[in-house]
Amino acid sequence: MKMSSGVEWALHSCVTLSQSREPVPAARLAELHGTPPAYTAKQLQALSRAGIVHSTMGQVGGYSLTRPASEISALEVVQAIDGDEPAYRCTEIRQRGPLGIPAERCSRPCAIARAMTAAQDAWSRALAQLSIADLAADIDADSDGTAMPDIRRWLTTTRS
Amino acid sequence: MKMSSGVEWALHSCVTLSQSREPVPAARLAELHGTPPAYTAKQLQALSRAGIVHSTMGQVGGYSLTRPASEISALEVVQAIDGDEPAYRCTEIRQRGPLGIPAERCSRPCAIARAMTAAQDAWSRALAQLSIADLAADIDADSDGTAMPDIRRWLTTTRS
């Protein structure tokens, strides 16, 4: 059970985008984060499809958040990249084999599936109550308040 | 982020083993559950390596639980099959790129990694407080108390 590596890049990209009102090209985000440019672009396309970022075409185009960072949860970003289907998929073993239970008597999900769903719900809740703005604030605090200003400065001044 | 399909078979196998004091061959478990025999055996080998089941060789051999089912958590079984490494792996993006932070100033994990670890901990806790005995009881209750007696009967009487 492992998560796509693109999730890490997408979360960092969202934090970075929260520091810019201007659109930021995918190539610029890849340069800032030291990630493969073409593949990073692909993750941003997934965020666009999920309605988390908005893409602007043309010479001064790029990506920007569609909402305030405080209203975008970490869970949304993870699901946009990694998919929203649960990690555990019940194949209804209880209905198979010599002791198989007829489907008509299987109104509730299997007890094992219920346990897995409960665990995944706990995981989802932990990520749902955390916003991109929270992450940005935490990252900034870790660097004694220099990280976010540095990003803002780099985005506005540096020219590739 | 998806879990190995073998997890489902392993959990059902443990529930079944909790109903038998005699060793049960892998082929028998596969027949009962309607799963691929060879691949099912592989999952049981993983459980054996993790110390959850004990294998007995020879003509009347098979697998049996090493401990009472009430002392085996669902988390142990999941980790035995799916691995115990966390789903999210931080590649230290903060140290890369033009604004990379020197490693010496990265004593704490990245804020994003901390959030992911917290979510995974919530998931783990939910599975750790659930035992194989609990699952067996829930499955039995779903069937109005017929499922576990049926399994015990099938294991002792039926002959392939």
Next chain:
DNA sequence: TTATCTCGGATATTTTCTATCCGAGTTCAT
């Protein structure tokens, strides 16, 4: 002692994820 049954690790096949490239569309400068 022999034959039969068990597990265990090493071996193909399929699927998924990772990474990349080139075309469609839009904006800005001329």
Next chain:
DNA sequence: ATGAACTCGGATAGAAAATATCCGAGATAA
């Protein structure tokens, strides 16, 4: 108005992992 440059978007190769399988090593019972 025109052209040029820069952007995103989906379709295309390559790599890694999971899935599924087989046959040999070992132990028990007859």
